Amino acid sequence: MSLGSAWATALRVFAQLRRDPRTIALLMVVPTALVVLLKYMFIDDPGVFDRIGVPLLGLFPFITMFLITSITMLRERTTGTLERLMAMPMAKLDLLVGYGIAFAAVAAVQATIVSLVAFGLLDLHTAGPRGLVVVLAVTNAVLGMSLGLFLSAFARTEFQAVQFLPAFVFPQLLLCGLIVPRDQMARALEIASYFLPLTYAYDALLRVGEDVLDARLVLDVAVVLALTVLALGLGAATLRRQTP
Amino acid sequence: MAVVSAEPAVVSEQLRVVRGGRPALDQLSATVRRGIVTGLLGPSGSGKSTLIRSIVGVQVIASGSLRVFGLEAGSAALRSRIGYMTQAPSVYNDLTVEENLRYFARILRAPPQRVDELIEAVDLGAERDRVVDRLSGGQRTRVSLATALVGGPELLVLDEPTVGLDPVLRRDLWELFDSLAAGGTTLLVSSHVMDEARHCAELLLLYEGRLLATGTPDDLRRRTGGDDLEDGFLRLVEEARA
Numbered sequence: 113m114s115l116g117s118a119w120a121t122a123l124r125v126f127a128q129l130r131r132d133p134r135t136i137a138l139l140m141v142v143p144t145a146l147v148v149l150l151k152y153m154f155i156d157d158p159g160v161f162d163r164i165g166v167p168l169l170g171l172f173p174f175i176t177m178f179l180i181t182s183i184t185m186l187r188e189r190t191t192g193t194l195e196r197l198m199a200m201p202m203a204k205l206d207l208l209v210g211y212g213i214a215f216a217a218v219a220a221v222q223a224t225i226v227s228l229v230a231f232g233l234l235d236l237h238t239a240g241p242r243g244l245v246v247v248l249a250v251t252n253a254v255l256g257m258s259l260g261l262f263l264s265a266f267a268r269t270e271f272q273a274v275q276f277l278p279a280f281v282f283p284q285l286l287l288c289g290l291i292v293p294r295d296q297m298a299r300a301l302e303i304a305s306y307f308l309p310l311t312y313a314y315d316a317l318l319r320v321g322e323d324v325l326d327a328r329l330v331l332d333v334a335v336v337l338a339l340t341v342l343a344l345g346l347g348a349a350t351l352r353r354q355t356p
Numbered sequence: 357m358a359v360v361s362a363e364p365a366v367v368s369e370q371l372r373v374v375r376g377g378r379p380a381l382d383q384l385s386a387t388v389r390r391g392i393v394t395g396l397l398g399p400s401g402s403g404k405s406t407l408i409r410s411i412v413g414v415q416v417i418a419s420g421s422l423r424v425f426g427l428e429a430g431s432a433a434l435r436s437r438i439g440y441m442t443q444a445p446s447v448y449n450d451l452t453v454e455e456n457l458r459y460f461a462r463i464l465r466a467p468p469q470r471v472d473e474l475i476e477a478v479d480l481g482a483e484r485d486r487v488v489d490r491l492s493g494g495q496r497t498r499v500s501l502a503t504a505l506v507g508g509p510e511l512l513v514l515d516e517p518t519v520g521l522d523p524v525l526r527r528d529l530w531e532l533f534d535s536l537a538a539g540g541t542t543l544l545v546s547s548h549v550m551d552e553a554r555h556c557a558e559l560l561l562l563y564e565g566r567l568l569a570t571g572t573p574d575d576l577r578r579r580t581g582g583d584d585l586e587d588g589f590l591r592l593v594e595e596a597r598a
Contacts, residue, residue, distance in 0.1 A: 120462035124451070131450045131487065192446030196503070199412045201435040202463050354430060356375065356416045 113205045121210020122217075125184075129218070139180075139218065143172040143226045151234045158235075165236045166321035167290055167314050169226055170245055173219040173253035174313060178281055181215060181260035182273045189264075194351070204348045208261065212254060212344075219253030220246070239323035248320060248333070252313045255336055258343035259309065265350030284310035289318070309339045363426070365390045365511050365542040366411055370420035373406050373565075380406040382565040383420070388544050388558075393537045395556030396546040397589070403565040404546040405443055408515050411544070412440040424511065436464065439509030443516050445500035449489040453480050453499050456488060457506060464507035474502040477532065494521045501529070511542045518545075518552060530555045550586035561589060568592050 129136060147169065154160040188194040197207060223246045230236040238245065263280060267273035287297070287305040294302050294311070305311045316332035319325065366388035373381040381403045388394045396404050409415035410422055413430030422429040425437060447456045457471040475484050478498040483491060488499055501517055514533075518526045533543050533555070545556065553559050553573050561568040561576075569576060569592055573585060580588030 116465075117463050120459055124448070124455070124459045127455050128448060128450045191449070192442045192444055193448060195414050196440065196442060196446045196460075197463065199414050199435060199438070199440045200460070200463050200507070201432070206463075354414055354416045 113203050113209075117202050117206035118209040118213065121207055122213035125211060125214035126217075129214075135180075139176055139222055140225050143169075143176070143222060144229050146172070147226055147230050147234065147236075151230075151236075158237075161234075162237045163321075164290065165230055165234075166238050166245055167317040169223070169230055169236075170249040170252055170317040171285070171290075171310070171313065172226065173222055173249045174256035174310065175277070175281055176222065176256070177215050177219055177253040178256035178260040179274070179277055181211065181257045182264040182267065182276060183270055184211070185261050185264040186267055186270060186273050195355075198351070198353045204351045204353075207351070208258075208344055208348055211261070212257060215257045216250055216254050220250045223249035223253070238321050240320040240325065241323075244320045245317065248313070248316055251333065251336055251340075255309055255313060255340045255343070258340045258347060261347035262343045262350060265347070281310075284308045287311065288314035290314055309336065312336050312339075363390070364388055366422070366424050366544070368407075368410075368420065368422045371407075371410065371417065371422050372419045373403075373410055373415060374418045375406060379418075380565050381410070384562075384565070384567055386560050386567050386570060388542065388560075390542045391537060391540050392557035393533050393543045393545060393555065394558045394560060395553050396544055396560050396562065397550060397553055398548065398562035398568070400548055401564075402548075402562040404548070404562055405515055406565075407562070408440075408513050408544070408546060411511075412438050412513055436507055437510045439504035439507060439512040441500050441504040441512075441514045441517055445488075445496040447488055447496070447499050447503055450487060452485050452487055453491075453502075454484045456499060457502055460503050460506045466506050466508065470506060470508070474505055477505070478502045479528070494525050497521060505536075509541070511544070512536065514543065514545045516546050516548070518547060519549070526552075550589050553585045561592065563593055563596060566596075568596055 147165065150165060150168065151161055227242060227246050231242055263276050264273055267276060287294070287301055287308055288310040289305070294305050312332045312335040316329055316336065319329040319332070364387040369385050371381055371384040372379060384407065396407065398404055406415060410417055411424060411429055413434060424434050427434055453475065454471065457474060461468065461471050475481055478501055480495060480498055480502070483495055488496060491499070497517060501514070504512060504514065518529055521529070533545060537543055556573065558570070558572055559576060560570050569579070576585060576588050577583060580591045582588050
């Protein structure tokens with residue numbers, strides 16, 4: 113592991129993003145527009161906006177980073193740059209940490225912009241500290257990134273990688289408690305939800321939104337961090353130096 | 357005069373590699389001598405890229421042995437000593453020439469001025485701030501070549517670096533390869549164009565994953581009794597089939 117190589121990789125990813133201003137614009141504008149949409153969907157019932165606004169704000173970066181990382185890593189594999197890097201004196205972790213630094217920074221900007229709009233302009237109410245919502249959003253972004261990284265190994269084309277979003281992310285969004293409280297779902301689904309990373313990410317956001325800063329919140333965050341490390345480890349295992 | 361050391365840079369013994377259920381290299385025993393340009397020639401699908409990937413350590417080997425500078429191919433200690441240019445130019449298309457080289461220079465701990473030297477060496481001074489995506493095929497190949505040279509490797513392995521390039525550029529590249537070899541670098545250059553063989557000090561001829569012949573271009577002309585290396589190669593293929 114070398115911080116120099118990881119940092120060089122992060123700078124390289126930033127340089128690539130800078131070449132693609134449309135992607136940056138989409139990253140910042142789309143979640144903001146969706147929050148605006150939510151606000152006016154529930155214009156007659158602001159309580160609903162307050163209840164789902166905070167969790168959604170914290171989950172957007174998870175979804176975008178999942179998608180971006182799986183496509184970027186797939187490109188790295190298919191264009192041969194990964195093979196080139198693996199033939200160089202570079203630790204796999206350098207590459208992953210480099211991506212982590214770059215995408216976490218993007219997620220932080222994204223979450224900050226969406227928060228400023230939601231809290232500042234759209235009058236989103238939260239009982240808990242707003243800064244903590246942004247911190248959780250970044251944590252979730254890194255979780256999304258590491259899952260995207262791991263799953264990208266199972267996609268051979270960009271079409272397949274895009275399908276992983278409905279395949280792996282949508283079920284988690286449905287079961288995390290955002291739509292129906294988990295204890296009201298069929299027992300099997302409730303049990304299943306305990307095995308899904310987003311359940312913990314959502315629960316943490318819910319608690320911060322309600323200003324319930326308890327031990328369960330700490331546990332939620334610990335689970336999210338542990339799953340991030342696990343997915344990164346599995347992702348590193350899929351980066352093979354030698355291929356058949 | 358090239359420095360030719362007694363101990364070869366690459367030694368393969370009974371090397372066998374299986375790709376997609378079929379042997380891509382079969383009982384291949386060959387050596388690559390230090391400090392010269394060795395040509396790895398053969399038709400498409402003869403196993404050239406597989407041998408190259410094996411030497412740079414990114415290919416799973418089924419059996420046999422493959423040693424580079426006395427170390428087993430794929431050893432971590434070799435990664436900073438080998439420069440590898442893949443068949444397709446594998447650089448970041450959305451970065452400029454300079455950004456690409458700066459990135460790989462940081463990974464390889466090469467001094468920053470190395471990037472400037474290389475941009476001059478591959479004659480991309482005018483394109484340094486252009487995004488690779490907008491370059492011509494030949495320019496892209498040269499970015500990829502410069503990337504392989506960033507770490508100042510002792511062994512430079514190039515997979516079809518001159519394919520599809522115009523004659524002027526091809527000549528310039530062979531001159532560059534010669535000057536690198538004169539400076540002590542070992543080069544292994546693959547091609548499916550037999551005409552390129554005349555630029556090499558030694559040749560390895562591959563056919564269907566096996567070593568068909570090895571020697572200097574003159575040796576091969578003598579063996580096959582003709583001036584034309586392509587005819588000579590075809591004659592060797594006919595002999596092997598018979």
